[in-house]
Amino acid sequence: MTDPLLWTLISVQIAMGLFDTLVHHEVTERLAWRASQKLELRLHGIRNFFYAVIFLTFAWTEPRGIFTLLFAAILVLEVIITLWDFVEEDLTRKLPWTERINHTLLTLNYGAILALLAPILWQWSFQPSAMVPVSYGWWSVMASIAAFGVAVFSARDLLAASRSERLLKPDAADLVTALPPRQHILVTGGTGFVGVRLVEALVAAGHSVTVLTRDLRKAEVLSHPVRAISDLGDIHAKDRIDAIVNLAGDPIANGLWTSGKRQRIIQSRVAMTNALEELIARLETKPDCLVSGSAIGWYGLRGDEVLTESATSSPAFTHEVCEQWEQAAMQISERGVRVVALRIGLVLGVDGGMLARLLTPFEFGGGAKLGDGGQWMSWIERDDLVRVIAYAITDEDLEGPVNATAPEPVRNAVFTKALAHALTRPAFLRIPAWLLSTALGDMARETMLASQRVVPKRLLDRGFLFRQPELESMLRSITGSSAGSRSKPKQEIGVALR
Incomplete structure (x- = not known):
């Protein structure tokens, strides 16, 4: 897989994904601290895990035979989760215009990547099953760094989803x-x-x-x-x-x-x-x-x-x-x-x-x-x-x-x-x-x-x-670190000056 256009599109996908995560999810929308976004966080966590697998696979291997089919299944699942995520976002929050534009560009770019990958994966699927080691120099290093980053955010989003119920504010x-x-x-x-x-x-x-x-x-x-x-x-x-x-x-x-x-x-x-x-x-x-x-x-x-x-x-x-x-x-x-x-x-x-x-x-x-x-x-x-x-x-x-x-x-x-x-x-x-x-x-x-x-x-x-x-x-x-702290309010306390 040495097509420079394909690697360029992957690099663009990584850059836009990083922008979306840091600027929108972390800074402007702060999804990890919104109790209403529990499902969205779970979808992000699963999708980021798939991205980590995709990036590492691209970086160091060429899947052949049955492994090609497994890899293709992951790509399809990523598309399904992304569409589900888009629906969930529209139902639960108002997206800023920059996030909507970024999502559109991510979708178009991902579609172009899949179009370039399809004939390559088709050929690999007929070859003997194996994970063939490869290296593309600094492209492989960049993809590995990206895989590590999305893996970190995958774990973070799944943990944030698990604490969402503890972030519910009192009446x-x-x-x-x-x-x-x-x-x-x-x-x-x-x-x-x-x-x-x-x-x-x-x-x-x-x-x-x-x-x-x-x-x-x-x-x-x-x-x-x-x-x-x-x-x-x-x-x-x-x-x-x-x-x-x-x-x-x-x-x-x-x-x-x-x-x-x-x-x-x-x-x-x-x-x-x-x-x-x-x-x-x-x-x-x-x-x-x-x-x-x-x-x-x-x-x-x-x-x-x-x-x-x-x-x-x-x-x-x-x-x-x-x-x-x-x-x-x-x-x-x-x-x-x-x-x-x-x-x-x-x-x-x-x-x-x-x-x-x-x-x-x-x-x-x-x-x-x-x-x-x-x-x-x-x-x-x-x-x-x-x-x-x-x-x-x-x-x-x-x-x-x-x-x-x-x-x-x-x-x-x-x-x-x-x-x-x-x-x-x-x-x-x-x-x-x-x-x-x-x-x-x-x-x-x-x-x-x-x-x-x-x-x-x-x-x-x-x-x-x-x-x-x-x-x-x-x-x-x-911060939701103590289970039950919000469901059972603390007794009111007046503290005298000492």
């Missing part, structure tokens, strides 16, 4: 039981990582939800029924809104902080909050409460100091962002609306945020602590944050800044070890602080290397109960 309605019935909640940033779960909880509990989003197409991911708008002007002055949750703002831990990026980060938050003030001013019935986002970045870079809501701040860009955001929100209190500014820590969940970006490298043994690993990480599990938001809406005496973090912050080295343990993987790497600072500048210094040991004193003093107060058990639960 969303249970997260907002603190709310009175039949509330109308306006949510900005409702298509984000936190907003999607908040909207899901509100809708499941029977509340009316209006979501403001810049791109109405993104509202397709939301639970329904929900009213999606792109302009606050679509809300009539006579509309009744019981509470507003303001989560909108450009991502802060995303790329270099150029001067333009800094301005957009601040302006996106302040402008939205000012727009909400204008809305409240023209509403005939004012909402009872505004829960406005902020972040623990308000405190600046603080080392080992324990930070409650009464702590002061230190200069940092993150403080500047949060300070301007909170000031804009607190102005709304002058209109008779109770305002709660949630200083939110690192929000953890497998569906998005920081943790979602870490899962793939950690799963493949690339887990690493950042710098010396001594910096404090103040975190909160996503469902607990949704519960905090509902609590803030309900508690009529709660206003001003509130730390929305779990009671037990941890150092980065502890977090790295706990995540690796939850995924049963090693994590012995370290990314030097100088490398992060050189590559990402202030963004790395203030978000990845910054130390903020924040505790939620006001919530604890008021008796709020966290369901996920401890990092290690929380990570085991949300």
Whole structure:
């Protein structure tokens, strides 16, 4: 089998398959962490196993006689599984346009490979049965590397499929039981990582939800029924809104902080909050409460100091962002609306945020602590944050800044070890602080290397109960590494300050 065109098409198939796996399955769609994709993952695992057999066979042998027929059967099975996979994908998720195009090209290219292979296999099938050793130099090496890669992903996808049932999230309605019935909640940033779960909880509990989003197409991911708008002007002055949750703002831990990026980060938050003030001013019935986002970045870079809501701040860009955001929100209190500014820590969940970006490298043994690993990480599990938001809406005496973090912050080295343990993987790497600072500048210094040991004193003093107060058990639960952890919720726990 020395046809250079055939080997070129095989090389193209490998390259497109690699692109599809890394870009779509791992980065954009994150199939291994979606409970709904159990069957698709199994199909991918079986197909990748067949690909490993195909590539190794091409690389080092020429099957003859009965082995030709067995090899042809594998090629046919691959086609059947691929068609089944296409149907399953269309039934269970909305494919991005790049994935649809890539699938079309993969299908056409595979068809061309089969057309070139058919006469060769026909001739081999009449010869005495044997696996004739061959070598095509670097082509054989490339095919062997590809076989190893798809074999790894085959095992990974089959294991991911087996844990899918343990990734099922608890009943969303249970997260907002603190709310009175039949509330109308306006949510900005409702298509984000936190907003999607908040909207899901509100809708499941029977509340009316209006979501403001810049791109109405993104509202397709939301639970329904929900009213999606792109302009606050679509809300009539006579509309009744019981509470507003303001989560909108450009991502802060995303790329270099150029001067333009800094301005957009601040302006996106302040402008939205000012727009909400204008809305409240023209509403005939004012909402009872505004829960406005902020972040623990308000405190600046603080080392080992324990930070409650009464702590002061230190200069940092993150403080500047949060300070301007909170000031804009607190102005709304002058209109008779109770305002709660949630200083939110690192929000953890497998569906998005920081943790979602870490899962793939950690799963493949690339887990690493950042710098010396001594910096404090103040975190909160996503469902607990949704519960905090509902609590803030309900508690009529709660206003001003509130730390929305779990009671037990941890150092980065502890977090790295706990995540690796939850995924049963090693994590012995370290990314030097100088490398992060050189590559990402202030963004790395203030978000990845910054130390903020924040505790939620006001919530604890008021008796709020966290369901996920401890990092290690929380990570085991949300990553599906502990069977039954999701089906039987942990007892709610309030942790006193020590």
